[in-house]
Amino acid sequence: MGRAPCCDKNSVKRGPWSPEEDSKLKAYIDHFGTGGNWIALPQKIGLKRCGKSCRLRWLNYLRPNIKHGGFSEEEDNIICSLYINIDSHLMNSWSVIAAQLPGRTDNDVKNYWNTRLKKKLLGRRKQSSFSRISSTNPDSNGVEDSSSSQALSNSALERLQLHMQLQNPISFFNSPTLWPKLHPFQEKKLLQSLNESFSPLMQYAFPSPQQGDGQKVDTSRQLVDSDTRQQGHPKFSNSSVVGLENSMNGITSPDSYIPFRSGDHAMDLTVVSRAGVVEPSDAAAQPVPNFQSEFENFLNSKTYGFASQEDKIGEFGCFKEMNGSWDGMNWRSNDFETKDSSNSWDSASVLQFEGMFQDYELGYNV
DNA sequence: AAACCGAGCAACCGCTCTAAG
DNA sequence: TCTTAGAGCGGTTGCTCGGTT
Numbered sequence: 001m002g003r004a005p006c007c008d009k010n011s012v013k014r015g016p017w018s019p020e021e022d023s024k025l026k027a028y029i030d031h032f033g034t035g036g037n038w039i040a041l042p043q044k045i046g047l048k049r050c051g052k053s054c055r056l057r058w059l060n061y062l063r064p065n066i067k068h069g070g071f072s073e074e075e076d077n078i079i080c081s082l083y084i085n086i087d088s089h090l091m092n093s094w095s096v097i098a099a100q101l102p103g104r105t106d107n108d109v110k111n112y113w114n115t116r117l118k119k120k121l122l123g124r125r126k127q128s129s130f131s132r133i134s135s136t137n138p139d140s141n142g143v144e145d146s147s148s149s150q151a152l153s154n155s156a157l158e159r160l161q162l163h164m165q166l167q168n169p170i171s172f173f174n175s176p177t178l179w180p181k182l183h184p185f186q187e188k189k190l191l192q193s194l195n196e197s198f199s200p201l202m203q204y205a206f207p208s209p210q211q212g213d214g215q216k217v218d219t220s221r222q223l224v225d226s227d228t229r230q231q232g233h234p235k236f237s238n239s240s241v242v243g244l245e246n247s248m249n250g251i252t253s254p255d256s257y258i259p260f261r262s263g264d265h266a267m268d269l270t271v272v273s274r275a276g277v278v279e280p281s282d283a284a285a286q287p288v289p290n291f292q293s294e295f296e297n298f299l300n301s302k303t304y305g306f307a308s309q310e311d312k313i314g315e316f317g318c319f320k321e322m323n324g325s326w327d328g329m330n331w332r333s334n335d336f337e338t339k340d341s342s343n344s345w346d347s348a349s350v351l352q353f354e355g356m357f358q359d360y361e362l363g364y365n366v
Numbered sequence: 367a368a369a370c371c372g373a374g375c376a377a378c379c380g381c382t383c384t385a386a387g
Numbered sequence: 388t389c390t391t392a393g394a395g396c397g398g399t400t401g402c403t404c405g406g407t408t
Contacts, residue, residue, distance in 0.1 A: 016376070016402080039393065055394075056377065069375090094397070107376080110397075115374050370408075378400070387391085 007039070007050040014050075017057055021047055025054055026062045034058070060105045067103035071112055075101050079109060079117060 013021075028045045035041065039051035047054065060066070071079075082097045094106035101109065 014378075037393075050378090051393085052379095052395095053377075059395095060376075095395080106396075111375055114398090119373095368408105371406085372404105373406100374402105374404085376400105376402085379398085381396085381398100383395080384393090385391100386393100387389105 007052075011048070012042075012050045012053070013048040014053070017061075021049065022057070022062060025058060029058060029062075056107075060107045063105075065103050066105065068108065071116075075104070076117060079113060083113060083117075 024045050024047055025041075028041070034055075035044075037051075038055040041047075042049045042051055042054050049057075061068075078100055079097055082100065083093065094110045098104045098106040098109045
């Protein structure tokens with residue numbers, strides 16, 4: 001089924017636009033505007049083009065102040081950061097990113113990302129981290145589970161992968177808003193495989209109640225129980241636990257996989273956009289023995305789905321080249337608060353990010 | 367010099383959302 | 388309330404061009 005086409009494809013011209021067509025379209029819109037009706041516009045000006053095609057040509061090419069090519073390093077950084085941090089299912093990410101880059105269109109940014117930036121970031125990584133995670137899934141018996149992994153959209157996977165590469169993985173777990181929008185079954189499966197990869201961390205984050213007291217241990221309740229939450233590592237917020245809880249339980253309520261549940265919009269957005277993690281009010285009251293060293297071991301272990309710091313440095317040498325220092329990557333961990341003006345990001349850029357994230361917060365605090 | 371290949375980009379496709387009737 | 392058309396978006400296709408063999 002599907003809706004009827006907007007025009008007769010046999011009677012409209014397709015392919016590249018000629019200068020004459022461009023000038024006709026531009027002259028008309030300059031004088032009369034679009035009239036709010038793109039479909040009727042080509043007939044008015046005698047163009048054998050589909051209205052949608054006219055609209056795209058105007059928006060992506062003929063519109064005043066459009067820039068083409070020649071993306072600056074600052075634009076690269078903005079695109080990378082927003083692509084990683086913008087929650088793909090909450091907003092139209094390419095247009096949001098393009099809105100932060102004057103003169104750039106969403107199509108331009110999308111093409112630039114797909115042809116250049118993505119390769120910079122993911123190029124050599126594609127073979128490694130996710131295949132490791134998928135191979136840890138007992139259901140897969142070492143063979144990638146095509147039904148589940150292919151069900152994840154490429155963009156969701158890329159965000160996931162990039163976020164886990166560029167940020168503290170704890171922060172990723174702590175930011176349910178960054179998890180790709182999945183069917184509860186898919187989410188459960190993904191979380192299971194991640195959980196297995198992260199088992200040392202999860203033990204700290206969600207310590208199991210003492211077993212052997214005759215009570216059946218309900219692992220899902222371990223995650224729900226508020227006391228247990230308090231025992232978890234302080235860097236795991238309650239909202240994260242709820243997200244994991246829902247995921248692990250396979251709850252099918254839409255709320256279980258829509259990250260911004262009513263009542264915690266602002267908090268979750270803050271977690272993702274500004275701080276990366278939620279610090280507890282009294283972290284000292286929640287001791288986790290040797291967590292730091294265990295965590296460092298974990299991060300450096302190639303057994304798990306993450307490259308060592310050394311690998312990361314090699315992997316993202318492009319950013320070292322771009323920014324002059326590996327430390328420039330620190331801001332990608334959303335650590336705006338601690339960002340030092342002496343590193344490779346100038347203060348104007350930081351202010352710009354501060355502003356844009358304030359906009360997002362305002363937008364989602366309604 | 368010609369064939370091949372891959373990157374980059376413009377344009378298209380098909381879907382969803384939204385607003386008007 | 389339902390239907391429908393327009394707008395907008397992400398994903399994909401196909402053309403062009405430059406580099407390599």
